[in-house]
Amino acid sequence: MTVAFPDITPAIRAGAPNLRGRLLANPSLADLTWFRVGGPAQALFTPADEEDLAHLLAGLDPEIPVTVIGLGSNLIVRDGGIPGVTIRLGGKAFGAVEIDGDTLRAGTAVPDMRLAKAAAEASLDGLAFFRGIPGSVGGALRMNAGAHGGETTDVLVEARGVDRRGALRRFTHEAMGFTYRHSAAPEDVIFTSALFRGRPGDRAAIEAEMARVTEAREAAQPIRERTGGSTFKNPPGGKAWQLVDAAGCRGLTRGGAQVSEMHCNFLINRDGATAADIEGLGEEVRRRVHETSGVALHWEIKRIGVSADGSTPTFT
Numbered sequence: 525m526t527v528a529f530p531d532i533t534p535a536i537r538a539g540a541p542n543l544r545g546r547l548l549a550n551p552s553l554a555d556l557t558w559f560r561v562g563g564p565a566q567a568l569f570t571p572a573d574e575e576d577l578a579h580l581l582a583g584l585d586p587e588i589p590v591t592v593i594g595l596g597s598n599l600i601v602r603d604g605g606i607p608g609v610t611i612r613l614g615g616k617a618f619g620a621v622e623i624d625g626d627t628l629r630a631g632t633a634v635p636d637m638r639l640a641k642a643a644a645e646a647s648l649d650g651l652a653f654f655r656g657i658p659g660s661v662g663g664a665l666r667m668n669a670g671a672h673g674g675e676t677t678d679v680l681v682e683a684r685g686v687d688r689r690g691a692l693r694r695f696t697h698e699a700m701g702f703t704y705r706h707s708a709a710p711e712d713v714i715f716t717s718a719l720f721r722g723r724p725g726d727r728a729a730i731e732a733e734m735a736r737v738t739e740a741r742e743a744a745q746p747i748r749e750r751t752g753g754s755t756f757k758n759p760p761g762g763k764a765w766q767l768v769d770a771a772g773c774r775g776l777t778r779g780g781a782q783v784s785e786m787h788c789n790f791l792i793n794r795d796g797a798t799a800a801d802i803e804g805l806g807e808e809v810r811r812r813v814h815e816t817s818g819v820a821l822h823w824e825i826k827r828i829g830v831s832a833d834g835s836t837p838t839f840t
Contacts, residue, residue, distance in 0.1 A: 528550040529549075529550055529564065529566035529605065532567050532588065532608075533548070533567050536567060536569075536580070536583075536588075539583035539584055540580045540583035540584065541583075542579055543579060543580060544572040544573075544576050545572045545576050545577075546568075546570045547569050548565075549566070549567055550566065551564055552564050553601045556601075557596035557597075557599050558596055558599075558658075558751060558752055559596075559599075559600060559750055559751065559752050559797075559802060560750050561600070561601065561793060561798060562603065562605065562799050563601065563602065563604045563799075563830075565605060565609075565610035566605065566606065566607050566608055566609070567610065568609075568612065569609055569611050570611075570614055571611065572615070574717075578686045578690040578691070579690065580609075580611075580690075581686060581687070581688055581689065582689060583690075588608045588609055589607055590608060590610075590611060590712070591608065591609070591611070591829075592612075592662070592714050593610060593611075593612050593828075594612070594632070594659060594660040595658070595659055597659045597660075597753055598658075598659055598663060598667075598752055598753045598824070598825050600752060600799050600826070600827040601828060601829050602800070602803070602828065602829035602832075602837070603831060604829060604831050604833065605829055606828060606829040606830075607829075607830065613632055613633040614633045618631035619633045621634055621639060623646045623648075626648060626721055626722055626724065627720065628642060628646070628648065628651075628719070628721075628722065629717055629719050629720075630718055630720065631716065631717050632718065633661070633662065634660060635659070635660055635661075636654040636655075636669065637654065637655055637658070639651060639654050639661060639720070640655040641655075643730070644731050647725055647727040647730065648724065648725060649722055649725025649726075649729075650674070650723050650725075651674075651720060652730055652733040652734045653673060653674030654674075655734040655738060656671035656737040656738070656740070657669050657671050658747070661717075665680070665683050665700070665707060665718055666707055666709070667705050667706060668700075668704065668705055668706055669705075671737070671741075672740070675702075676702070677700070677702035680700065680702075681697060681721050682694060682695060682696050682697065682718070683695045683700060683709070683715050683719075684715070684716055684717045684718070684719075685709075685715040685716050686713070686716060687710065687713050693710075693713055695713075704757070744786070745786065746784045746786045746787060746790050749794075750792060751784070751792045751793070752791065752802075752825045753790070753825065754789050754790065755790060755806055755809075755825050756768070756789055756809075756810070756822060756824055757822045757823070763789075764789045765787060765788050765789035767816075767819055768788045768789055768809055770816060770817065771812040771813045771816045771817065772812065772816075773788060773808075773812055773813070776805065776808070777805070778802075778804050778805035778808060779797055779801030779804075780793060780794055780795040780796040780797030780798070780801055781797040781802040781805040782794040782805070783805065783809060791805060798832075800832065803827055803837070806823065
């Protein structure tokens with residue numbers, strides 16, 4: 525049974541009396557993640573626009589933690605939920621793509637797949653790889669998302685966001701500090717939009733490349749399951765799935781969670797799994813891989829919130 529957090533929404537409204545977005549106390553987050561697991565948000569805020577987001581952050585008690593979630597495709601929300609304010613961007617203010625010559629400005633709630641489609645429709649090459657990433661632009665910025673030979677760093681010009689004090693910030697490509705599946709941008713910044721640059725290309729050829737990416741993804745990944753995408757980052761010079769397979773973890777289960785038989789760098793909610801089942805299974809896989817190969821796998825899936833007992837796991 526999930527225990528509700530104390531209601532902090534009255535205090536939030538007192539500090540930011542002109543909020544226009546939607547503010548909810550203790551809504552379940554399970555339906556907002558692809559794994560379909562997790563507890564409630566103590567407060568869930570969906571801002572009307574960038575100005576509304578800045579108003580909330582400027583008036584929010586600095587002691588209240590802030591967490592951002594996107595499409596929930598690369599995310600485990602633990603069973604006890606998320607303390608503080610959880611922010612989820614959506615709607616027209618954060619979901620539009622505007623094209624100007626060879627550039628595209630996209631809100632961070634735009635799905636990566638839609639960004640790829642918009643680029644193809646404008647005959648802009650270089651962004652087709654986004655078709656293979658089941659997340660949003662915001663997540664792509666935060667983790668330098670990539671697939672099929674391309675990465676966010678290859679096409680980003682600049683990003684825009686709001687920091688914890690409610691101040692608008694702009695980041696050049698260099699300031700993002702991209703490395704493999706990582707950005708060095710300040711953790712307290714909530715990205716709101718990004719500017720990408722493509723290169724003129726042939727629409728039919730770009731769409732053919734996107735179709736190839738789609739076909740490869742459907743053939744190799746359990747995309748119709750309740751999953752979170754690639755579980756572990758590839759270690760230098762290696763493939764995470766090969767290490768997991770060699771450790772005998774393909775098909776391994778814990779509670780209702782399972783290592784995918786189809787692609788063993790994917791975990792799936794097979795049968796009523798809890799977040800603890802899924803995260804615990806991932807940790808067991810890490811243990812076995814380290815035991816058999818000496819390699820320490822690192823999570824690619826983001827894990828947030830507290831356990832059912834209110835504690836925060838110390839997994840790395």
